[in-house]
Amino acid sequence: MPKTSNTSALPHRSDSEIKTYSQSIRRPLNQLLLILPLLLFFQIFSAQTGSRLLVPEYMRAALESFGATGRYLPALLIVAVLLFQHFTHKDPHRPNLWAPAGMIVESAMLTLPLLAINWITNCRALPAAVGATESPGLVSPAILEAVGAGVYEEFLFRLFFFGVAALLLIDLLQLPKKATTIGIILVSGVIFSMAHFSAAQWLGPETLDWHSFAFLATAGIWWGVLFIWRGYGVAAASHIWWNLLVVMMEGKF
DSSP: OOOOOOOGGGGHHHHHHHHHHHHHHTTTHHHHHHEEEEEEEHHHHHHHHHHOOOOHHHHHHHHHHTTTTOHHHHHHHHHHHHHHHHHHTOSSSSOOOOOHHHHHHHHTTTTHHHHHHHHHHHHOOOOOOSOOOOOOOOSSHHHHHHHHHHHHHHHIOOOOOOOHIIIIIIIIIIIOHHHHHHHHHHHHHHHHTTTTTHHHHHHHHSSHHHHHHHHHHHHHHHHHHHHHHHHHHHHHHHHHHHHHHHHHHTTOO
């Protein structure tokens, strides 16, 4: 009989490697390996210029209502939630050091659909949800916004919102999981878009750009899909890639 070839086993090893990678990037500890340097970058340089992002301010105000005060509490909350998930999921304590690199590359490719939609619809470049302009520092405020918005907005509108909504609607009310998840993705995208416009635009006298609103809702829905499919790390990194593309298109280096 001819010798059995080993090549037949290669697809099985490849499938196993793909499955292992997909599991690895969804583990909170590996997501933290990606998120923590981005948080440090944002916090260190925004300490000099002041943060223009509104989401950290919303989070800080919410924490203060419970008696917790501190400039860095929103950042610490993100770290604490990921660590809490790590320990409650009982994942391996040894992180995969290659997972962040994979998430960065994968998220860049998964940002291309938004670029295509933006080009097809001819929608103008869209900013993060920010407040008043602060003084310039060593790093461009636009770069800081690009990084900070990806981390904080995906935490609030995806990781936190999806977790609370799933707990109430799926776990407690026992609603159908698939249909409810789709609903959460859609609602999250709309709320995400609404947060990028001021009260004056919603209530007057300023005009609300519905074209931009629709694109932002689409982007929020896409990142919601990525969050469910690939996890918080990939969704946040894709959001950052998109924001950096906006910075490039607007020339705000």
